Amino acid sequence: MGKTTRRKKTHLFSTERSSVLRVLTYGGAIMAFLIGSGFATGQEIMQYYASYGFWGLFGTGLIVLALISFVSVQFLTVGRRHQFEKPSQIFEYYAGKYVGKFFDYFSILFVFLSFTVMVAGAGAVFDEHYNLPSWVGGFGLTILVAITVLFGLNSLVDVIGKIGPIIVVVAIGLGVVGILNAETGLLAGHNMVGDLDVQQASNHWIVAGLSYVGFCMLWLAAFLTALGKTVPTHREARAGGIVGGVIFSLACIVVGMGLLANIDRVAGMQIPMLVLAGDIAPFVASLISLMILAGIYTTAIPLLWTVSSRFFPDGTQKYKVLTIVLALLGTVVGLWLPFDEMVNIVYVLNGYVGAVLLGIMIVVTIWRASTKRRKAEGEPTKAATSSSSEAR
Template sequence: MNTITRGKKTHLFSTERSSALRVMTYAGAIMAFLIGSGFATGQEVMQYFAAYGFWGVFGTGLLVLALISFVSIQFLTVGQREQFSKPSQIFEYYAGKYIGKFFDYFSILFVFLSFTVMVAGAGAVFDEHYNLPTWIGGFGLTVLVALTVWFGLNSLVDVIGKIGPLIVLIAIGLGIVGIINAETGILAGNDLVADLAIQQASNHWITAALSYVGFCMLWLAAFLTALGKTVPTQREARAGGLTGGVVFALSCIIVGLGLLANIERVAGMQIPMLVLASDIAPLVASLISLMILAGIYTTAIPLLWTVSSRFFPDGTKKYKYLTIFLALLGTVIGLWLPFDEMVNIVYVLNGYVGAVLLAIMVVVTIWKWAARRRTIAHETPADLPL
């Protein structure tokens, strides 16, 4: 992600020149941001999708597809059209001055807590696959992320926009392999899931889906609004948001089916994806562990950047010092609780607040669309077709 500072404003943009490449880069950035430790490890898909059987995989999956696509398109198109001086103004745009301020500050807190989940995820990978202390993985991630954010985010959108689709394709491949190689099978897994002690995001798949979209959109809000500011056209903004949302949701469904087909073996595991990878070969599992760490890295960077840049301009001394402080604080918190508990507490509770913002977005979007239609109808001569 390139950063150019003019005065006190920081602009994020992709260097891709072709329209099609830009659209794919925007979509890839969405996927890379959403992958994180939860999706890449499989823990997120377990708690939000597979834990509810077919209703969770397909019901949650289709609801997520529609709503993630909606919010991604909205954030990119509004950012492109409104050209906010600060990305956080997106909350005021939808929720008004005072409620918007609440969502603004709440999202900053949640984004920081999400960074701690990334730390916990890296620690879990080192513990479960490499048999090393969790603090090595957590602290190692913190150092890499802090250094990246310290030196700036040059071309990050282009980089993670290409890494994101690759990780999603690998995850889809693992899901398909899990379905093919499963001893239990999808149908049997659906029958067994209710009898297993699997941690769920909610007591019903619908509320789990709303919570999932809620926390995803709190992640995406400022990031996509800032990115949308530099998208050349509304058409590219819509295409990028739709592509990213659809592909990510479909990958969740496929991975969810793979986990459901192996539900007895993956239940209770911190890193379910490594179980599927181990069925192929130990070497594949080691490579997948690196993929998971890459997914965590691509999400942890914009999360930490979002918090630091909210308070101080990118590149300033105060920004750099705050980055180091937040990185260290996040490491302490992230290594305190087990990874699956971190996902369940941080994502689920904050997801419900995000779901409230989602409801507001839907109402405001419909109202603004109707207002524009009334304006067009008023300005169009009666004898001309609309």
């Protein structure tokens, strides 16, 4: 009995009573999880969107909008329908026992490495904006995240689901301000980006878009599958996935436009978003730096939780010990390389593996849907044939 109680002690649920508020909270949780250090700082948007000019903004943007919405809906609805004992079973559901195991273990490694990127991002903010050693930001984030994951909140989803949309709205505002205040402008930025030393996620914007969706879905898989178990209705699961995926993707495009319009000034910066904020006023840049840290925090929590809860039930002593060990190890690794290099190495390489899983998901989903339709269409025919035979 004690074990069962512990297994059910999860923070992945919403206490909202209204269906509309629950949908917005689920969508907000998706946004909060995907924001992280890459989006909040602008570094991720630079490498995956702005660095390719208009092709990156609108080509990559549309790829991400369609596919992130698809995978979010799939993970939530499948998690709700099948009520897996372990969220990691989602990989076996799509890829089979053996290939699914590979994606399961690979995703755990990637999620942990993504936590190290959050640490690197916090360190970069403290270094570039506050002129403090990066280890201050790295260890500060680790302590806050570890405490949250160890002792929990009444509802993790409700908390990050509220913070996520706020950060997205502010980021969109910065993107719009960046476009309006730009001395060069979007067209000039598109024309000059090829001549600047801007780090890119891939040699082509299509590959970059698939890689971006790939690493995002490896983040979301276990988290949304676990969350899906608690969603009351199929409609809410679908709506939450669409809301989160669409709004996040549109925010990426708008922020990318703001960065591209100022590409001559943000190229090479660790925290491009602070350049846009500084154009408004120095105190705004300080406020945005806090927003960036909040975005990193909301992503780092479920990342660390995903790894720890994969091995031990949430709240047990072993879970707590593993959380502390992983937090410390992640801090050491995260402070080892510069932030932009961490984003380029960890996200891009793992994104390619995630893109393979994406392809499998699409094929399996289409195949199962067509099989279900054929069975539904075939059953009346069989029944009619049977009745005809009996009549004879």
